[in-house]
Amino acid sequence: MLSLKAALAKPFAKIIYKSIQKWANNPIETQNKVFQKLISEAVSTQFGKDHDFVSVNNHNDFVNRVPVRDYEALKPYVDRVVAGEENILWKGKPLYFAKTSGTTSGAKYIPITKESMPTHVEAARNAILMYIHETGNAKFVDGKMIFLQGSPVLEKQNGIQLGRLSGIVAHYVPKYLQKNRMPSLKTNCIEDWETKVNAIVEETLPENMTIISGIPSWVQMYFEKLQERTGMKVGDIFKNFNLFIFGGVNYEPYRAKFESLIGRKVDSIELYPASEGFFAYQDKQHEKGMLLQLNSGIFYEFIKADDFYTENPKRITIADVEIGVNYVMIISTTAGLWAYNIGDTVQFTSTKPYRVIVSGRIKHFISAFGEHVIGKEVEQAIQEALVGSDAEVSEFTVAPQISPSEGLPYHEWFVEFEKEPENISALAQKIDASLQKQNSYYLDLIEGKVLQPLKLTKVKKGGFQDYMKSIGKLGGQNKLPRLSNDRKIADKLADLGLTK
Known part of the structure; x- marks a missing residue:
């Protein structure tokens, strides 16, 4: 017998599915609207003034005025935002900075605004609702769920809270899921990773775990510690565990190992979140690729990876992408990132609707001899x-x-x-x-x-x-x-x- 929560999840999933189909079936119009709204909202920001946003009417105007930048190139603007100035990259001040470890500049501070924060939460929720709609499986909402994540403890800098993205998002778990969420706040705040995983093992062992989520390599560590502690397969410890949610890396190299640790196959949902935006999630169990989020305040551009380091590489929109080509993904967002290179390369697996896989990092490749291996x-x-x-x-x-x-x-x-x-x-x-x-x-x-x-x-x-x-x-x-x-x-x- 389904609980009330599980029973209500199905009609809610259907409503969300229909709303997603509307924009997924009108992708170019959806992206045009996002583009126009971004430009109009940022006309009076410092960045908008510096780049003549008042004269930007289309993508070509934007390309002519706004160069592609990575974090290093955008840093002079970000530094002003971090210092507490308003209306620099986006109107007002950000709600948060997602602090990430940069390779050349030390810590990176990625702004998250009042407009961009809800898109992170909605995309994660919608990924689960699309799964419920497709499979009809909603029983798991009654069990316990865990997301292996960074500490939710936030610091303050010039009145703006900062922390890891996963820690920030932890503050936005919907009320109807609060009782289901693991681990406890005390355990989640442990900074040392090994100590934290050991505490999570002790806390979750007696529970009815139904969803487990996180980056595969770190979930593997959790599974191995569960097995060491009990001598049992994870699927026998948690008999109702049937959904694994992951992101950050390709799951395939881990799949055989996970099925061995779990002792059986479980459904999985792939996510593509980053501090800069929640870009895509798997919307179908048997389709390759993740549904690109075209209606989340993010305008996408793409540059062929092979051309990226040439003199003046061509920037295209989703209207001109081809399946199977390796592209560097460039984003402009409601968090005030403009023609921003996040460093990821993607390939389209479908254009009806637009689905992508992450193929690598533009800096993580081998071409010491001209081989361009990704x-x-x-x-x-x-x-x-x-x-x-x-x-x-x-x-x-x-x-x-x-x-x-x-x-x-x-x-x-x-x-x-x-x-x-x-x-x-x-x-x-x-x-x-x-x-x-x-x-x-x-x-x-x-x-x-x-x-x-x-x-x-x-x-x-x-x-x-x-x-x-x-x-x-x-x-x-x-x-x-x-x-x-x-x-x-x-x-x-x-x-x-x-x-x-």
């Missing part, structure tokens, strides 16, 4: 190589070896196995064959004897967690880059003695 390609290569094998991979990253002690240069794959293959070199050959098949530049370099086939280096069990801990990025929203164009990670792994 995250999606290395992930697919390892997945294909593991088919039919009993080997299990926990985590991996790839780096170029430009000056080996002997022979030609190569790509070095650092792989942490949960279960090692019988024949490591055979696995390496399969990975290399898949990469050659996917990437013609890489194939040409191998055939032209510029590169030799990849080499695989084993990382000790728990090695990548030790690496993340050593750089102060264990847990929360932190992710290991799948690939780098240098050997910083590779050298650190060796320095710490984490390779075999």
